[in-house]
Amino acid sequence: MLFLLNDVVFDLDEACPAPSHDVRRFETLSFDYVLEMGCELFAEDPLLHRNDPARARRLAWLIAHRTEGVNAALFAAPDAGCPPELVEPRFCGLPEPIMRQLHARAAHGRLSAVAADKAVWGRMAA
Template identity: 65%
Template sequence: MLFLLNDSVFEVGPTLMSGADARRFDRLSFDFVVEMGCELFAEDPLLHRNDPERALRLACLIAHREPGLNAALFAAPAENCAPELVEPRFAVLPDEILKQLQNKARRGRLDAVTADRAVWGRMAA
């Protein structure tokens, strides 16, 4: 399954969160996972680019806690800001949109503005 995290597309699937890992994280609520995501992005607003492995784990946790969700945006105003200032948003996108975004990413054409226009619409108007 494809998962959009900010402006990066990740492959998440059952093999990434299976067995012991899945059981270990079953106790975490969705709210806790969101809070953790806000803390991570408050520290580094470009986490999805600077630490893709950690970002992939976050994407897996989100998808595991809320099946069907396949897009998340954690908008942090500045590096090392308060986690309360990070604005999380979530979406369920059609597979075709995710595939288009993945293709753009492979060609080096997926950035925050492109992802925003395609999904979030925060910069519109």
């Protein structure tokens, strides 16, 4: 399963991003808790998906396993170190062909924040 987190596409079908004993712990987490955790992580580092891809991939894995049909998430933080309440999360389910296209663009180094925003979120359109 491909998952878009901000402007990075992760392949979640690869090996599980966490040790098996952690996976069992993750099973009890609610989506609300995962959402809160994501906001906290991106409040600390708005470029988490670039600066710590392993942690970002685990977050993507948790979101995908807590929601039905969601394969894209955006966490928009205004500044590093901002309060987590200021991080704006968005989620959506993209068709598989769109995800493959985004993955191909990323593999060729052509998926930027602006390109992902135009293709998925439309925040900069206004």
